[in-house]
Amino acid sequence: MYHCHWIALILSVVAARVAAVKIGIVGGGIGGASTALYIRRLFGDDADIELFEMGRLGGRLAVEELDGHRYEAGGSVIHTKNRCMMELIESLGLQTKPAMGGTFGLWNGRELVFTSSAWSAITSAKLLWRYGSDVFRLRRLLSATLAKFDGIYSLLDSGAAYDTVEDLIMAMDPSLVKLTGLPLSQYLKLSGFQEGFISELVTAVTLNNYGQRPDRLHALVGLVGLAGAGDELTSVLGGNYQVVERAVQQSGATLRSERVLAVEFTGESFLVTTGWAAEPDSRQTRSYDIVVVAAPQTEDQPSRVEWLGLPAPLQFPGTYHQLSVTFVEAQAMEMSALAARNVANMAYTRWYNRSPPDLRKIEHTEL
Numbered sequence: 001m002y003h004c005h006w007i008a009l010i011l012s013v014v015a016a017r018v019a020a021v022k023i024g025i026v027g028g029g030i031g032g033a034s035t036a037l038y039i040r041r042l043f044g045d046d047a048d049i050e051l052f053e054m055g056r057l058g059g060r061l062a063v064e065e066l067d068g069h070r071y072e073a074g075g076s077v078i079h080t081k082n083r084c085m086m087e088l089i090e091s092l093g094l095q096t097k098p099a100m101g102g103t104f105g106l107w108n109g110r111e112l113v114f115t116s117s118a119w120s121a122i123t124s125a126k127l128l129w130r131y132g133s134d135v136f137r138l139r140r141l142l143s144a145t146l147a148k149f150d151g152i153y154s155l156l157d158s159g160a161a162y163d164t165v166e167d168l169i170m171a172m173d174p175s176l177v178k179l180t181g182l183p184l185s186q187y188l189k190l191s192g193f194q195e196g197f198i199s200e201l202v203t204a205v206t207l208n209n210y211g212q213r214p215d216r217l218h219a220l221v222g223l224v225g226l227a228g229a230g231d232e233l234t235s236v237l238g239g240n241y242q243v244v245e246r247a248v249q250q251s252g253a254t255l256r257s258e259r260v261l262a263v264e265f266t267g268e269s270f271l272v273t274t275g276w277a278a279e280p281d282s283r284q285t286r287s288y289d290i291v292v293v294a295a296p297q298t299e300d301q302p303s304r305v306e307w308l309g310l311p312a313p314l315q316f317p318g319t320y321h322q323l324s325v326t327f328v329e330a331q332a333m334e335m336s337a338l339a340a341r342n343v344a345n346m347a348y349t350r351w352y353n354r355s356p357p358d359l360r361k362i363e364h365t366e367l
C-alpha cells in the first residue's frame with residue numbers, strides 16, 4: 001500500500017516537472033494577443049496558454065462594415081517608429097498601406113478656413129502663410145520627442161521591465177515625465193507657439209484624435225496625438241484588427257469566449273471565474289499558474305475584474321474618456337480629376353459644439 005503511494009507521489013512530481021505552465025490571459029485586444037504570442041515565442045511548449053475575450057477579438061482595434069464597405073473604427077494609424085508593432089505586422093505576414101492619404105481641411109462650422117493641396121510643396125507654403133514657422137517648429141519638436149521614445153527599444157532588448165507607466169517613461173527620458181505635469185496648450189505656449197496655431201490646427205488634431213482639447217490633455221499624450229497626424233503613418237491592409245487575430249492564431253492559445261468575473265490568488269495559483277453575472281449557471285472556475293490581465297481595470301469599466309486574495313489591493317487610478325466615431329455617408333461631387341485632387345477629403349473642426357453641422361471628421365478612405 002505504502003509502495004503505491006510512493007509511485008503515485010513520484011508520478012505527480014514527474015508530471016509537475018514536465019507539465020506546461022498554465023497561463024490565463026484576460027483580454028483579446030492587441031495587449032492580450034501580443035502577450036500570448038511573445039510568451040509562445042519565448043517558452044514554446046512549456047506554456048499552456050488560454051485567452052479570454054468577452055467580445056470580439058481586436059478590442060479597440062475594430063472595423064465597421066457599412067454598405068458593404070469596411071472602415072477602421074478604432075485604432076487606425078500606426079506610427080512607423082513603433083518598432084514592436086512594425087515587427088509584429090511583418091512577422092505575422094501582414095501587409096501595410098499608407099494610413100491616410102489625400103487632402104484635409106479645417107472647418108469652422110461655416111466654411112473651410114484651410115485646405116491642404118495634393119502637392120505637398122503647396123501645402124507647406126499655405127501652412128507657412130497661415131501659421132508662420134510654427135508648423136515646422138512643431139515638426140522638429142515631434143522628431144525630438146519621438147527620438148526619446150526610441151530609447152525604450154534598447155532597454156527592452158536588454159531585458160528591462162518596469163512596474164509602473166511612470167517608471168517606463170522615466171527610463172525612456174526623465175524629461176518626458178515632466179510633460180505629463182502640464183496641459184499641451186500651456187506647454188506649447190511656454191515653448192513660444194502662437195495662440196492661433198494652438199487654437200486652430202493643434203485643437204483640430206487633438207479633437208479628432210482624442211475628442212479632447214489641448215487644455216484637457218497633458219503635453220506627453222498631446223504630442224503623441226500630434227505625431228499621429230504626421231506623415232510617417234501606416235495601417236494594415238484589410239484592417240488593423242488582423243494583427244490581433246493572427247497573433248492569437250499563431251500563439252496557439254486556446255480562445256475562450258467568456259467574460260472573466262473574478263481572479264483569486266490562493267497563495268499557490270490563480271483561480272479565474274468566468275461567466276455572465278446575470279446567469280449563475282454559466283459560471284466556471286479554472287486554475288492557472290500565471291494570469292495576465294490585459295483589459296482596462298479603472299472604476300468606470302463595467303467589465304473590470306474582481307480581485308480576490310491579493311496581499312495588497314491593486315490601484316487603477318483615473319477613468320477612460322469616451323470617444324464616439326461618426327461615419328458620414330455623402331454623395332461625391334461631380335468634378336474633374338484635377339479639381340478633385342484639391343478638395344479636402346478629410347475635414348477637421350475645432351468648433352465641434354456648433355451645429356449644424358457637427359462635423360468632426362469625414363474619412364473616405366476604405367480599407
Ligand SMILES: Cc1cc2nc3c(=O)[nH]c(=O)nc-3n(C[C@H](O)[C@H](O)[C@H](O)COP(=O)(O)OP(=O)(O)OC[C@H]3O[C@@H](n4cnc5c(N)ncnc54)[C@H](O)[C@@H]3O)c2cc1C
Pocket residue numbers: 026027028029030031032052053054055056057058059060061073074075076077078079228258259260261294295296303304305323325
Ligand atoms: C476610436 C479610437 C481610435 C484610436 N486610434 C488610435 C490610433 O490611430 N493609433 C493608435 O496607436 N491607437 C489608437 N487608439 C488606441 C488603441 O486602439 C488602443 O490603445 C489599443 O487598441 C488598446 O489595446 P488593449 O489590448 O490594451 O485594450 P483593448 O483593445 O480594449 O482590449 C481589451 C479586451 O479585453 C476584453 N475584456 C475586457 N474585460 C474583459 C473581461 N472581464 N473578460 C474578458 N474579456 C474582457 C475587451 O472586450 C477587449 O476586447 C484608438 C482607440 C480608439 C477607441
